[in-house]
Amino acid sequence: MSNMSSTRAGAQPAAWLQGIKDALPLLGAYIPIAISFGLIAIQSGFGVLETILISTIIYAGASQFLFVAMVAAGSPLWLVVIMTLLINARHVLYAPNLAVYLGNDKRWIPLMHGLTDQVFALSHSRMPAMAKDQRMAxxxxxxxxxxxxxxxxxAIGAIAGEELTQRWPLINDVLPFALPALFLVLVLPRCNNRMWTAAIATAAVLALVVKLCGYPNVAIPLAAMAGAMVFYALKPARSAQASQSAQASS
Amino acid sequence: MNTDMNNDMSTEIWLTLISIAVGTYLLRLVPHVWMQYKLARHENSDVSASTPDWLTVMGPGMIAAMFGTSVVPMQLSTLSWMATAAGLLATLLVWRKTRSMGLPTLAGVLVFGLVKVVFA
Known part of the structure; x- marks a missing residue:
């Protein structure tokens, strides 16, 4: 029993450390993009503290860029709210996808602020294999x-973004590649059968094409739906096969 | 320009900023609260059975779509596409060897950067 408690007590710091370790690849993508945001916000006329506050409380990349651009262009503010929330609407799918791993602890309520695209993708991949009491840490x-x-x-972008990007232009160019590399690592384990591989390939290729066509904001929900449709189109045939084999073996 | 915006960072713009922040938070929170309520109602049954089937398919679909959009290089040039392909290949190969997250990501970034620098 004492062994067990010491194991559980040791599990919490280990979970904290694992969370930090798993989030490290995100730094390569987040920091350069955030530097660009800081720089653009300052160039659009926002102050340093305002720019930092935007990142702190909105904390959603694409919609922050849109907010700054629309406000600087003098767009109607009601339209700014609608457009940015429309971009973020895909977030409604994240928590339900993690629900079975989270539990009804009230401390999850403030933690939902951190549920970005990438944190969702990380959680969706890592939480299923994790012990229940380690997930929150x-x-x-x-x-x-x-x-x-x-x-x-x-903050770096707002204070010294211009100098940084002039001195080390590769920072902006190379480090954001951490994002597709990380997403690739997160989807690969799913490609363990024909049905999932086809659904994931469809979603990825369609998202790429739609973004190239100039519609980056609808690309993700549209492509995910197409991937799901491919999944369901292939599912009945496989389910029938599975039930036939089950009958044959019994 | 900066001074103008600071002067113009009026109550309306602050309210807009706060509305977006609260709205984005609610987009993340409300589905969580709704699902926990739903799961609590099905406490005695199988937890996974109370999760809508389409949601379990949309999750990986969203991640795949995010991968697809993030693959598009910032500058659409042949070199960028070549670097992207090389970076993804390196990521894939290291992942097959290690089945981890950090090393394949690092390898992808290094190869992507290397191709960019060498062929620039």
């Missing part, structure tokens, strides 16, 4: 690393 540390790197990157 793991998520909290991963989400905090991501959030602080976003805020820190924004």
């Amino acid at each position: 793991w998520y909290t540390s991963a989400a905090l690393v991501a959030w602080f790197s976003w805020i820190g990157g924004t």
